[in-house]
Amino acid sequence: MTIVPTKEAEAAEAVRAAQSSRRTLSIEGGGTRLAFGRPIQTDDTLSSKGLSGITRYEPAELVFSAWAGTPVAEIEAALDEKGQMLPFEPMDHRTIYGGSGAPTIGGIAATGASGPRRIQAGAARDLLLGVRFVNGRGEIVKSGGRVMKNVTGLDLVKVNCGAHGTLGFMTEVTFKVLPKPERTLTLILEDLDDERAVQAMSAALGSPFSVSAAAHLPADVGGARARTALRLEHFAESITYRARELAKVLSAFGRAREIEDDESRALWRAIRDVDALAQPKDDMLWRVSVPPTQAPALLARLRQAGLSFRALLDWGGGLIWIACTENAAASTVVREALGGDGHATLMRASDALRASLDVFQPQDAALMKLTAGIKASFDPDGILNPGRMYAGL
Amino acid sequence: MSSIAFPTPDPAILARRDDIIAGLAALLPPECLVTSEDERRAFETDALTAYRRLPLAVALPRNTAEVAAVMAFCHREGVKIVPRGAGTSLAGGAIPQEDAVVIGVSKLNRILSVDYANRTARVEAGVTNLSISDAVMPDGFFYAPDPSSQLACTIAGNIGMNSGGAHCLKYGVTINNILGVKMVLIDGTVVDIGGQALDPAGLDLLGLIVGSEGQLGIVTEATVRLLRLAEGARPVLFGFDSSEAAGECVAAIIGAGIVPVAMEFMDKPAIEICEAFAKAGYPLDVEAMLIVEVEGSEEEMEAQLARICEIARRYGVKVVKESRSATETALIWKGRKSAFGATGRVADYICMDGTVPTSQLPYVLKRTGEIVASYGLRVANVFHAGDGNMHPLILYNVNDPAEQAKAEAAGNDILRLCVDAGGCLTGEHGVGIEKRDLMRHQFSEVDLTQQMRVRAVFDGRWLLNPAKVFPLDGRIAA
Numbered sequence: 118m119t120i121v122p123t124k125e126a127e128a129a130e131a132v133r134a135a136q137s138s139r140r141t142l143s144i145e146g147g148g149t150r151l152a153f154g155r156p157i158q159t160d161d162t163l164s165s166k167g168l169s170g171i172t173r174y175e176p177a178e179l180v181f182s183a184w185a186g187t188p189v190a191e192i193e194a195a196l197d198e199k200g201q202m203l204p205f206e207p208m209d210h211r212t213i214y215g216g217s218g219a220p221t222i223g224g225i226a227a228t229g230a231s232g233p234r235r236i237q238a239g240a241a242r243d244l245l246l247g248v249r250f251v252n253g254r255g256e257i258v259k260s261g262g263r264v265m266k267n268v269t270g271l272d273l274v275k276v277n278c279g280a281h282g283t284l285g286f287m288t289e290v291t292f293k294v295l296p297k298p299e300r301t302l303t304l305i306l307e308d309l310d311d312e313r314a315v316q317a318m319s320a321a322l323g324s325p326f327s328v329s330a331a332a333h334l335p336a337d338v339g340g341a342r343a344r345t346a347l348r349l350e351h352f353a354e355s356i357t358y359r360a361r362e363l364a365k366v367l368s369a370f371g372r373a374r375e376i377e378d379d380e381s382r383a384l385w386r387a388i389r390d391v392d393a394l395a396q397p398k399d400d401m402l403w404r405v406s407v408p409p410t411q412a413p414a415l416l417a418r419l420r421q422a423g424l425s426f427r428a429l430l431d432w433g434g435g436l437i438w439i440a441c442t443e444n445a446a447a448s449t450v451v452r453e454a455l456g457g458d459g460h461a462t463l464m465r466a467s468d469a470l471r472a473s474l475d476v477f478q479p480q481d482a483a484l485m486k487l488t489a490g491i492k493a494s495f496d497p498d499g500i501l502n503p504g505r506m507y508a509g510l
Numbered sequence: 511m512s513s514i515a516f517p518t519p520d521p522a523i524l525a526r527r528d529d530i531i532a533g534l535a536a537l538l539p540p541e542c543l544v545t546s547e548d549e550r551r552a553f554e555t556d557a558l559t560a561y562r563r564l565p566l567a568v569a570l571p572r573n574t575a576e577v578a579a580v581m582a583f584c585h586r587e588g589v590k591i592v593p594r595g596a597g598t599s600l601a602g603g604a605i606p607q608e609d610a611v612v613i614g615v616s617k618l619n620r621i622l623s624v625d626y627a628n629r630t631a632r633v634e635a636g637v638t639n640l641s642i643s644d645a646v647m648p649d650g651f652f653y654a655p656d657p658s659s660q661l662a663c664t665i666a667g668n669i670g671m672n673s674g675g676a677h678c679l680k681y682g683v684t685i686n687n688i689l690g691v692k693m694v695l696i697d698g699t700v701v702d703i704g705g706q707a708l709d710p711a712g713l714d715l716l717g718l719i720v721g722s723e724g725q726l727g728i729v730t731e732a733t734v735r736l737l738r739l740a741e742g743a744r745p746v747l748f749g750f751d752s753s754e755a756a757g758e759c760v761a762a763i764i765g766a767g768i769v770p771v772a773m774e775f776m777d778k779p780a781i782e783i784c785e786a787f788a789k790a791g792y793p794l795d796v797e798a799m800l801i802v803e804v805e806g807s808e809e810e811m812e813a814q815l816a817r818i819c820e821i822a823r824r825y826g827v828k829v830v831k832e833s834r835s836a837t838e839t840a841l842i843w844k845g846r847k848s849a850f851g852a853t854g855r856v857a858d859y860i861c862m863d864g865t866v867p868t869s870q871l872p873y874v875l876k877r878t879g880e881i882v883a884s885y886g887l888r889v890a891n892v893f894h895a896g897d898g899n900m901h902p903l904i905l906y907n908v909n910d911p912a913e914q915a916k917a918e919a920a921g922n923d924i925l926r927l928c929v930d931a932g933g934c935l936t937g938e939h940g941v942g943i944e945k946r947d948l949m950r951h952q953f954s955e956v957d958l959t960q961q962m963r964v965r966a967v968f969d970g971r972w973l974l975n976p977a978k979v980f981p982l983d984g985r986i987a988a
């Protein structure tokens with residue numbers, strides 16, 4: 118059965134009822150990210166769709182609050198009207214998972230979906246100022262608020278962001294927003310190999326010109342030639358100057374080509390949503406986080422191990438997307454190649470494989486114990502999205 | 511006299527003091543253990559000096575292994591622990607209690623590695639905030655959060671409080687600039703949380719730990735983000751005839767799509783105090799002043815300042831004074847950053863730290879003045895206006911118990927006002943003991959209970975900094 122509360126109190130009621138009858142609940146927003154995490158089977162589904170609408174938007178304060186089920190499109194339209202945006206550039210997972218639902222703002226918070234601008238403006242969790250959620254006891258809990266600086270009490274906001282609905286059913290979220298940049302320009306270097314590309318991105322990110330995104334598309338990923346893209350976003354008059362200066366910083370890596378406006382926006386949208394690796398649909402997809410300079414060596418290790426794959430680098434090399442033909446052995450290969458200082462998430466694979474492999478990076482015993490304890494502190498009977506992140510939790 | 515309660519020390523622990531000290535002495539060399547009354551005095555309070563308690567003993571371990579050994583010992587013996595950095599907390603977060611061992615991280619003060627290509631540094635937790643920026647500044651980098659206490663305060667304390675600073679409007683607070691920590695759990699287990707990567711592997715434990723006020727474990731190392739310095743930075747001073755006009759100007763600047771690096775507010779009493787101390791060239795004939803800082807190349811700063819000045823004029827700015835040299839810039843910031851110290855020279859003060867939505871600033875400022883006046887006291891306001899984080903300094907005489915009680919009562923009224931205006935009790939200083947008993951004004955019992963349940967995962971027996979953050983009554987067991 119799918120429960121669609123239209124009020125927060127109804128959601129709490131539904132969870133209380135589920136707890137007392139020990140029925141497990143899948144938590145769902147627009148349903149566009151259900152393939153993210155381990156496949157789970159529950160007695161019922163609790164949907165946020167009935168909790169929709171922007172509850173407060175104060176452009177001069179750079180914040181808005183919305184019910185968790187509010188479509189992202191509705192929020193982006195409202196922000197757009199005031200020349201503002203979600204700073205962390207959330208990914209739209211429909212490119213990799215397919216599906217036609219409408220992504221919700223609650224789904225963004227629950228998955229901590231952060232895009233290319235994460236390196237400059239922060240991740241979803243950095244911009245999420247407040248949440249209201251129903252915990253596994255059916256209690257309505259609030260944490261954080263609507264102000265940018267708030268250190269009152271233990272912060273339950275960030276731990277819920279990216280918890281994939283395993284700690285609570287989020288009912289309302291409050292995000293900080295930023296003004297849209299007046300002008301956007303992207304410098305593109307061509308034909309760099311992974312090593313040189315990461316060096317170029319490090320040089321750009323270590324420059325004073327506020328690069329807001331840095332990504333590398335190797336040859337044959339989204340185009341025949343390798344492209345290394347560096348984005349500048351600022352006041353119109355600054356961009357010309359910064360583009361010129363940044364090109365100088367990058368001169369050792371070749372002559373940078375410039376793209377602007379729609380062309381630039383289209384490129385970053387494609388990078389954000391991993392368009393280039395989305396097809397074929399049955400390829401398995403990994404998302405790997407590492408210190409940026411370790412990315413080339415990691416990719417080299419994968420090649421040495423005989424893995425045939427395509428990759429895309431974002432966050433200056435700190436985020437690597439890897440696509441390869443589905444096979445269970447790849448998990449070992451990818452995780453062994455990490456070399457201890459990073460983590461890999463299996464973003465896309467068949468249900469069977471995601472049920473049998475660790476979707477999220479396995480952690481050491483002490484951290485797993487904390488994770489299990491935290492889960493139980495929110496959801497003692499394990500009724501909310503049980504097993505979505507870790508088997509048995 | 512003092513209105514903030516401390517729990518009654520556990521007589522069983524006090525009775526075992528000699529044994530406990532002997533146990534600690536077996537784990538640490540003599541220079542790392544403080545037991546004499548005279549030397550313990552140095553640890554009896556923090557920057558909330560109206561309250562003090564002598565700790566049972568003070569351990570000053572030199573590395574993670576020693577921290578772990580001391581914690582495992584205390585845990586086994588049921589001895590409470592108060593983690594301490596530099597002791598500059600304004601909320602009483604590092605104030606000990608008689609039956610607790612203070613574990614100070616001041617000897618863990620090395621910068622372990624700097625990695626410019628990945629823009630991170632690995633540091634021991636007892637390094638001072640400023641020493642990180644000092645170390646990387648020659649290479650054009652800095653560590654962004656800049657509390658005014660940055661010369662003294664430690665990264666450990668910054669992590670404890672999720673500290674901010676004047677430049678957080680653009681660069682964020684501690685949590686936004688930390689990627690990983692090494693932390694010792696209450697039973698001595700050492701965990702590594704996060705690392706150099708930009709997102710967590712599983713649950714965002716780091717987001718829970720930063721700002722947890724020493725209640726979840728003792729942080730011994732941290733990986734911090736380094737940022738490249740802008741080409742230049744320039745503050746401008748705006749003088750206004752009223753606080754309201756200054757407050758509206760702040761909202762208008764942000765409303766116009768401009769997010770400066772910093773936007774600091776001072777009212778007339780604060781201007782006078784800071785100017786007398788720092789000779790920063792602040793205008794004395796205005797009711798309120800803003801320091802607005804922009805960054806970039808020469809032309810970029812000119813262009814941004816032109817836009818900002820244009821807005822300020824619309825709000826009737828009376829004095830506009832741009833910094834014309836690095837020396838002037840340094841003086842302008844010296845005046846602002848020494849505000850608390852300078853105030854301390856003219857009177858005792860308690861510093862409030864509530865945050866309000868920026869649209870509420872004019873109203874809350876007005877009410878703050880009225881509240882403090884109704885107690886017959888004076889207030890100076892100096893704060894981070896861009897993010898609504900207010901710092902009313904309530905002036906009083908610490909040797910006059912009646913005045914202290916009034917100052918605290920006024921402070922509490924102001925914090926309740928901040929919450930009622932849509933804000934919170936503390937923006938960057940933390941709850942500590944100071945705001946502990948106001949927590950129920952901001953949170954419901956359900957909210958607090960959920961927080962305590964999470965706390966219990968780390969410290970089920972309330973041994974870690976136990977008198978802080980949560981009201982003393984109604985605490986839940988594991």
Ligand SMILES: Cc1cc2nc3c(=O)[nH]c(=O)nc-3n(C[C@H](O)[C@H](O)[C@H](O)COP(=O)(O)OP(=O)(O)OC[C@H]3O[C@@H](n4cnc5c(N)ncnc54)[C@H](O)[C@@H]3O)c2cc1C
Nearest residue numbers: 595596597598599603657658664667668670673674724729
């Ligand atoms: C003049 C002055 C100006 C200030 N300006 C600012 C400002 O601009 N912005 C701002 O945010 N704050 C400011 N503060 C407050 C204070 O400096 C900060 O809270 C600072 O982060 C405290 O650091 P500390 O090293 O002194 O920590 P302490 O005061 O020793 O401890 C702070 C808290 O952290 C905990 N803690 C300490 N070490 C550890 C550890 N290793 N592991 C876990 N927990 C630990 C303590 O138990 C305590 O709860 C100011 C204070 C003063 C006196």
